[in-house]
Amino acid sequence: MVAAALAVSQPIAVVSTRRDLIEFMRQICRDVGADRYMLVDLTVRTGEQARIVASNWIFDAIDMIGIDLIAKAARFGRTTEPGHQLSSEEVELLAQQGHVDVVGVPVRAGRARYALLLSAEKAGSLLSRAVAKVELLCSYALSLLSGKQGFETQVDALSDRERECLSWVAEGKTTEEVGVILGVSGSTANSYLTSAMQKLGARNRALAIATAIRSGLI
Amino acid sequence: MPVYRELLELAEGLGASDFCLATIGSDRQRKLTPIMDAAFPDAAVLTQQVAADVSPAMLRHASNSTIVAWWAAPRHSAVSAFERLRWVVRTVAIGSARAGLVMPLYAGRCEHGMLVLTGTDFAVCDDTLAAAHLQALELFDRLLKLRAEMSGGNPKLSRRELECLRLTAEGQTSDEIATNLGLSVHTANQYLSNATQKLDAVNRMHAVAKALRFGLID
Known part of the structure; x- marks a missing residue:
């Protein structure tokens, strides 16, 4: 019946501050029967850790479980159901910290990607049926919040030349070929690529391309 | 039920008489491509207007946010209906319709789109709008999957190949x-x-880019 409550629903929250977000998450937890939530931003420059946007986890548990496992769990389904991609050790580690019934909900807000981990101490507490609705409501909340804070992804971080070079590399061209296409020397093309990698915080080209595609730059 | 039928019913459910569903390119050009409308398989007037009239700001909104946007002529009955929804945003009119709604859509890993609904008798509240939006997201996802299948489908990569990519x-x-x-x-x-071969890519960079764009990895 809690799911029904979520289906008829309270008014959609106008989330414009972090405080609103936390209140909103509290409401979501009540509606789906979760004790804890963890919202992580997955649109980080890879190589860095996923960033926690909001959470009511005990700090020790975050430390103990590790943000990488949290981010992984948040991407993959429900731990009490088949199909999730955590190892039994990982499930056990979560359970030891009181996260027995765990549902990962991927959330998108425009190009930004988040993952929400909802968990309960008792198996079978969470209402899977409500998950799709939660996904949309979180997407609204995060869209509103990012609109207010104006943090668009690093859309203009790259110069036109850097972007051009990257997009040709993403088409499988070599540095030399990119040089020919753009009418510059191979070493000039290379320096565009190097500076693009630096700006994107990427340690190599594959990561630079992936980051650029993920944030809609190319 | 066919996607077209469901969209029609979705539109009617909100009091709209016309709709146009379009994809938005994931690169910087954000090219708008209408894929279905109320006159399907013909093209409705609304679709021509959508193709000609949608502002870059609207495209940016639809690919950066999930928040529903609306417009209505001054003193139109829809104004008060929409103003009651505190979380939606107002936008400029698309085409000649006196009132309308724009739902940002997303699917797969980096596919974006929008559903434009127009009419004169909008009847919406938080819950019906969110429910319709949820349904629109599902339909968009289904439609894109259908299209991918018809065009030969995405290449099938093994779990290991995907992991390496x-x-x-x-x-x-x-x-x-x-x-x-x-x-x-x-x-x-x-x-x-x-993986590179299966993706018909010339090298690893190309394979990574293709896999991301197909939504095989994220």
């Missing part, structure tokens, strides 16, 4: 991937070249 897109070298997955470097490289 995913780690490459995270900036890992073959050595690191091998260590991470408990493989020999040779095997890791073999998975990557199989």
Whole structure:
């Protein structure tokens, strides 16, 4: 019946501050029967850790479980159901910290990607049926919040030349070929690529391309 | 039920008389491509107007946010209906319709779109709008999957091949991937070249870019 409550629903929250977000998450937890939530931003420059946007986890548990496992769990389904991609050790580690019934909900807000981990101490507490609705409501909340804070992804971080070079590399061209296409020397093309990698915080080209595609730059 | 029927019913449910569903290109041009409308299989007037009239600001909104946007002529009955929804945003009119709604849509890993609904008798509240939006997201997802299937579908990659690609897109070298997955470097490289072949890519960079764009990895 809690799911029904979520289906008829309270008014959609106008989330414009972090405080609103936390209140909103509290409401979501009540509606789906979760004790804890963890919202992580997955649109980080890879190589860095996923960033926690909001959470009511005990700090020790975050430390103990590790943000990488949290981010992984948040991407993959429900731990009490088949199909999730955590190892039994990982499930056990979560359970030891009181996260027995765990549902990962991927959330998108425009190009930004988040993952929400909802968990309960008792198996079978969470209402899977409500998950799709939660996904949309979180997407609204995060869209509103990012609109207010104006943090668009690093859309203009790259110069036109850097972007051009990257997009040709993403088409499988070599540095030399990119040089020919753009009418510059191979070493000039290379320096565009190097500076693009630096700006994107990427340690190599594959990561630079992936980051650029993920944030809609190319 | 066919997607077209469901969209029609969705529109009617909100009091709209016309709709146009379009994809938005994931690169910087954000090219708008209408894929279905109320006159399907013909093209409705609304679709021509959508194609000609949608502002870059609207396209930016639809690819950066999930928040529903609306417009209505001054003193139109829809104004008060929409103003009651505190979380939606007002936008400029698309085409000649006196009132309308724009739902940002997303699917797969980096596909975006929008559903434009127009009419004169909008009847919406938080819950009906969110429910319709949820349904629109599902339909958009189904439609894109259907389209991908019709165009031959995405290449089928094995779990290992996808894992290797995913780690490459995270900036890992073959050595690191091998260590991470408990493989020999040779095997890791073999998975990557199989993946490259299956994706019809010329090299690894190209394969990573294609896999991201197909939504095979994220």
